Amino acid sequence: MKKPILVVLINLMITLTISAQFDDRFYFPSKEWNQIENVDFEEFNFKTENDTLNTILFKPKSEPKATILFYHGAGGNISTYTFITNQLVKAGFQVFAVDFRGYGKSTGKPTHLNIANDAQIIFNEIIQKDEFKNIPIIIYGASMGTQIATKIAKDNQGKISGLILDGTISSFTDMALLSAPEEQKAMIAQYVTSPYSAKNDIKEINNLPKLFIHSKEDSSVPFAQGETVYKNATEPKELWIYEGKHLESAIKFTEILIQKINSLIGSPNLSQK
Template identity: 50%
Template structure:
């Protein structure tokens, strides 16, 4: 579950990585799927190029009050994230788990660019589906998923009601610098980031933004969430919690649900 980004330690070996994205050092996919213990769910598959992209729709017992598009982190697969999303489902939110290439039942190899383009395609197609198209929509990013979530929200701001970022990474370069601190200044200014939360958030001016981070986060430093929050225009809200990376809904579900419900209020 935890995204330790251990592969990033390899970047200190050669500075040639600076002019490349080094995507393989950021993603740690697993094919070891566990059953998601939720009764009402629907699996969807998309063909993109020569790969298959998987998504799972978890539906609440009652009619969905809104739809949340959830973009997962760098480690494991969506079966690791399903259990921690129960508070959203119990509050009658419909949750769509978008599976990056190479994770779970999705084929291929994840890259910064293809998870962004795949997220775009899944969001666009599923937003037109019955049971989704007439609901309000929220984009929720977790850890490395905060990059695609913010980028997607910037491109679709008029179509969504809010953006939620948990365990926020400021940019691919910023998180690389955490794992190679001796090259911090060089990485933050030179690493190739095709998009970044800290820049994309500046353009999202109309919808409410919720940023969630723990000071105890050992995978993504708290300072990165603060940096993105500082760049975000109003309306915005920050929730600090005590606990491990990406488990905010376990510890602060009431506060988080309160803010998400405000996003969809009339």
């Protein structure tokens, strides 16, 4: 009996090791920091295990109408995505952006599992802060950030008011298979696991307003992946298809984006097209 158990344990260790190594293929953290200008902000650091996570709260000039909890994509860091966050702040939202391990000023190395654990720790802490009380919280995931955004929304749906997924990836596995040579796809399907995925987690989110943003011209994340997640979602939901490149809606169609977010939380539109 001992030999089969040993074989199972060895196979499990091999699977876990290979899976962890594949995590590296999804994250491209940068320490290069772009200067953040023309917006008021405050930094918060969170301790998690042996690492420190850096986060930034971008503050509007007036009382915020809602908090947008922003999870950025696989590359860069918080400062790389101000082309999105600045537009949200100008529209009256306070934006809380997270750099996971290895990104920007955060220490450590990102993996699927520590991102999930860290995101929940941060969420639990911020909802206790005065800055986040008594106003709606919207979760916004961009590109690879749509994976953790959907998971946190699923696990905390009674505490948030909406979910925005921009350039949605259906799962880590689906993304890996996209560019894999045909002869490697069976191996990738077996070892590149998705401990959480937008296409599955979205099915468990009920009665929460959801906005899906994607372009059919997106060459980074195929429209079909975002469409899959949208189709798996329950009402209320909206799919906004814009013309442009990956994550360009905030800079090309700012007014429309803000109108849709306002509608998501039941706020009056700032402007009409």
